[in-house]
Amino acid sequence: MPAFGSAWFLYFGLLLGVPVIIHLIxxxxxxxxxxxxxxxxxxxxxxxxxxxxxRDILLLLLRMAALALIVLAFARPVAWIGLENAGRTLxxxxxxxxxxxxxxxxxxxxxxxxxxxxxxxxxxxxxxxTLSGRMEGEFSDRNALKATLERMRPCSLKGDLxxxxxxxxxxxxxxxxxxxxxxxxxxxxxxxxxVHARLGHIEVPPRPPGCSIRIAGIRPVxxxxxxxxxxxxxxxxSLQHTVRxxxxxxxxxxEEITGRPVSEDGRTVLTAHNLPLQGTVLLAAAVDGRDxxxxxxxxxxxxxxxxxxxxxxxxNRIASPAFMxxxxxxxxxxxxxxxxxxxxxxxxxxxxxxxxxDVLLFTDASLVPQEPGAELLAKGWILFSGGGARxxxxxxxxxxxxxxxxxxxxxxxxxxxxxxxxxxxxxxMFMALDWGEAPGIAAGGAWRPALSLQGRSRILYRFEETxxxxxxxxxxxxxxxxxxxxxxxxxxxxMVRELAAWTGLRLSPEGVDCKIGAVGEIWDxxxxxxxxxxxxxxxxxLDSGRGKHGVRLLEPGIYTALIGGKGGDAGQAVxxxxxxxxxxxxxxxxxxxxxxxxxxxxxxxxxxxxDPGAGPWRILALIALAVLVVEGLLSAAPIVTLKKRGxx
Amino acid sequence: MQESLPSGIFDxxxxxxIADLELVSRRVAEGFISGVxxxxxxxxxxxxxxxxxxxxxxxLRFLDWRVWGRTDRHYIKQFEETTxxxxxxxxxxxxxxxxREDNGVSKFHYALMAAGALGYLISRQGDNVGLYSVxxxxxxxxxxxxxxxxxxxxxAHLARLEPAGAVLLPHALNSLAERISHRGxxxxxxxxxxxxxxxxxxxxxxxxxxxxxxxxxxxxxxxxLFPYDGMTEFEDVEVGAxxxxxxxxxxxxxxxxxxxxxxSLRRAVAEYGGDVVPITPAMSLASVLPAYLARRARLx
Numbered sequence: 001m002p003a004f005g006s007a008w009f010l011y012f013g014l015l016l017g018v019p020v021i022i023h024l025i026x027x028x029x030x031x032x033x034x035x036x037x038x039x040x041x042x043x044x045x046x047x048x049x050x051x052x053x054x055r056d057i058l059l060l061l062l063r064m065a066a067l068a069l070i071v072l073a074f075a076r077p078v079a080w081i082g083l084e085n086a087g088r089t090l091x092x093x094x095x096x097x098x099x100x101x102x103x104x105x106x107x108x109x110x111x112x113x114x115x116x117x118x119x120x121x122x123x124x125x126x127x128x129x130t131l132s133g134r135m136e137g138e139f140s141d142r143n144a145l146k147a148t149l150e151r152m153r154p155c156s157l158k159g160d161l162x163x164x165x166x167x168x169x170x171x172x173x174x175x176x177x178x179x180x181x182x183x184x185x186x187x188x189x190x191x192x193x194x195v196h197a198r199l200g201h202i203e204v205p206p207r208p209p210g211c212s213i214r215i216a217g218i219r220p221v222x223x224x225x226x227x228x229x230x231x232x233x234x235x236x237x238s239l240q241h242t243v244r245x246x247x248x249x250x251x252x253x254x255e256e257i258t259g260r261p262v263s264e265d266g267r268t269v270l271t272a273h274n275l276p277l278q279g280t281v282l283l284a285a286a287v288d289g290r291d292x293x294x295x296x297x298x299x300x301x302x303x304x305x306x307x308x309x310x311x312x313x314x315x316n317r318i319a320s321p322a323f324m325x326x327x328x329x330x331x332x333x334x335x336x337x338x339x340x341x342x343x344x345x346x347x348x349x350x351x352x353x354x355x356x357x358d359v360l361l362f363t364d365a366s367l368v369p370q371e372p373g374a375e376l377l378a379k380g381w382i383l384f385s386g387g388g389a390r391x392x393x394x395x396x397x398x399x400x401x402x403x404x405x406x407x408x409x410x411x412x413x414x415x416x417x418x419x420x421x422x423x424x425x426x427x428x429m430f431m432a433l434d435w436g437e438a439p440g441i442a443a444g445g446a447w448r449p450a451l452s453l454q455g456r457s458r459i460l461y462r463f464e465e466t467x468x469x470x471x472x473x474x475x476x477x478x479x480x481x482x483x484x485x486x487x488x489x490x491x492x493x494x495m496v497r498e499l500a501a502w503t504g505l506r507l508s509p510e511g512v513d514c515k516i517g518a519v520g521e522i523w524d525x526x527x528x529x530x531x532x533x534x535x536x537x538x539x540x541x542l543d544s545g546r547g548k549h550g551v552r553l554l555e556p557g558i559y560t561a562l563i564g565g566k567g568g569d570a571g572q573a574v575x576x577x578x579x580x581x582x583x584x585x586x587x588x589x590x591x592x593x594x595x596x597x598x599x600x601x602x603x604x605x606x607x608x609x610x611d612p613g614a615g616p617w618r619i620l621a622l623i624a625l626a627v628l629v630v631e632g633l634l635s636a637a638p639i640v641t642l643k644k645r646g647x648x
Numbered sequence: 649m650q651e652s653l654p655s656g657i658f659d660x661x662x663x664x665x666i667a668d669l670e671l672v673s674r675r676v677a678e679g680f681i682s683g684v685x686x687x688x689x690x691x692x693x694x695x696x697x698x699x700x701x702x703x704x705x706x707x708l709r710f711l712d713w714r715v716w717g718r719t720d721r722h723y724i725k726q727f728e729e730t731t732x733x734x735x736x737x738x739x740x741x742x743x744x745x746x747x748r749e750d751n752g753v754s755k756f757h758y759a760l761m762a763a764g765a766l767g768y769l770i771s772r773q774g775d776n777v778g779l780y781s782v783x784x785x786x787x788x789x790x791x792x793x794x795x796x797x798x799x800x801x802x803x804a805h806l807a808r809l810e811p812a813g814a815v816l817l818p819h820a821l822n823s824l825a826e827r828i829s830h831r832g833x834x835x836x837x838x839x840x841x842x843x844x845x846x847x848x849x850x851x852x853x854x855x856x857x858x859x860x861x862x863x864x865x866x867x868x869x870x871x872x873l874f875p876y877d878g879m880t881e882f883e884d885v886e887v888g889a890x891x892x893x894x895x896x897x898x899x900x901x902x903x904x905x906x907x908x909x910x911x912s913l914r915r916a917v918a919e920y921g922g923d924v925v926p927i928t929p930a931m932s933l934a935s936v937l938p939a940y941l942a943r944r945a946r947l948x
Contacts, residue, residue: 036744
């Protein structure tokens, strides 16, 4: 059966009868003319009878052919050759709980996803896969699929994308296209591309464009009460900023502690005198009143570095933009094998489990004074992800660690002020994570390469015994943010492996190794451009191209359609593509992916326009036009006579 | 005189337009009285032709006395004789002549008006006028004669003619040829829509009678230009036969065939010194006839 993008248009095939009717009407609509030259006319007609009849039939056929071609063109045939082998189009839609989120336009993510699928349905048969596994099935035509999609609603459960994609991947061998649309928020770090995409492009919370702030250190004020917080502000635009320090006051209110303009070198030391450390939660720094830098990377590092510990992750909500990060932590915690989730809906069992954790990760500082935060604050390790400060430093400075107040020197210090400079690398980008409390770690070794970023820069690390404990030092080049620039799993994978060997710790599960060798890796690139590394390391440029989001060539044999121009969104699309590819163990012939993204109205309008150039139907339309032209040239009896000939 | 002429077929404007002109035969005519046409015989008229020796019995009035006085020899002066002629007006009364031009004038009516005007001219210049009209029935034949009364009777007869039925045009022309006993002029009013070969053969019969032929080829614009589109049912008005065809498709072939037919006719007639005057009923008779007569006079 031929496949048509708009099969209903074939009903217009009845129009093929129109030329016949016109022919008949034309024959009936005769006019009678008296003539004295009948002998002449008769001779001409008899002499040319055969030719005239052939011409008449040819004209009729041409008109019918033109109509048929036009009808076929509008029906948008997908292919003419090998239709039987064309297979199905796989439609994978994320119907997970996060898809219920209402977008600014009033539609839910899911409704937007359904809408975005439409233009990619070229015709033929379809196989639908959902994260929830509901309403999956095969559909013989586009309308049936669309009807099903319109009936669908996001489920209230978390979807299992990996399973869904596995099912889709198993089925895609006989398919010619894959259309995957969704937020894919359930993708966890177990899938390498997800990690890349997330680290490279997810930013929570927002910050001024081109500006980042890091807390370089927190230390007690010598000889007094309070802390000094050293901030490092980087701004490509060289704008003046004021860095402010906040504390979490009573009832969760945010109180400014101090603020100071950023110095010329970008360094600002904020001193909070008389700050009671005990019970103070620093919300880190902010630039011009905005929230500080999200420290996804730091949290991730912590989680990766702490597999021997039991990690609890405390999140406050799921279906929210912040869920992207929260879900990430959750997945990460689960990935390393010891984490679990505690949220505001947590049951008593979970709370009890949280109390057993060695490390608790709060994804939102507002959770701290709330349940179950107060009870959990007694734990020895508390990390904050929302502040941008080094988690351990925050933990120390906030006084939440009992040992801190008593003996600051005994507290593991997150930022090593005595970090030895490395030749060729700017020292201000160094950071050191304390590993002193981890058992069995022996210091030693030289700087080791952790990662080389396409020859542009490299990351080094080493373990070292210091006077304050055992530490792992990571050195890298300057970047906008560590988390945004560095594929940290690559930084840490060898490091953790060595750490495991060094300490004899067992990594659980097999590890971060699984994050190495991704099919595609996305670096931090401008939002509308993505660079993808293919399996062989070939750099493939993804150009979102002139504001139109269409099919992009990833590499020979792999195609993807990136809907939306933002890096995060495109990253999600690519990672989903890679997931399918990985799971299927082969390259995709065609893949159309659509992430959910809120482009500007103009881009959205363009995006939602059906691409008139897609498919062979344009060729058909041109052929039909050519046929009409030929018909016009041949026809001595046009259906419409524009000019009536009269006597000269 | 005009008041008593049959109305409808006699166009006073056309008659007055050609009143000062002459319709002169290009061929010699055998007449009985002196006229404007060249005669095959030498006579004693105005135009000096030659001298010849006197023979007994010659009329002494034509003896050139001056030459006799100077040379003592007798010569008779000879003059070119002019004579009158007999002119036949042939009118095709077939049904196809009833086809009208866009202005409402039929070919037949136009033919009658032209015939009436030229008959008037011929009679006025002293020639004999006869009429031969052919229709579905027996042909009407009025022998050529001179005089006003005879002209009136011809015009009255013309006024009574009606186009009807089929006419075998070659056969009619042959019949006419049989009735022509001596040299003269024949004015033929018809559309001449007949297969060319047969038509030319019939015309040759007339030429063999040493007649001067003038063919007034009267066709409508539509017959010449074929301005039809789409499915058209052509009806042979003479026999009633019909043919349905896509007129647009046969138009080019028709125009070519029509051109070939008219060109063949013109050449065949010109070969014998005749004229073909193509006319459409849309033309003004008062301009067509004088123009033709003037052109003919220049070529004489």
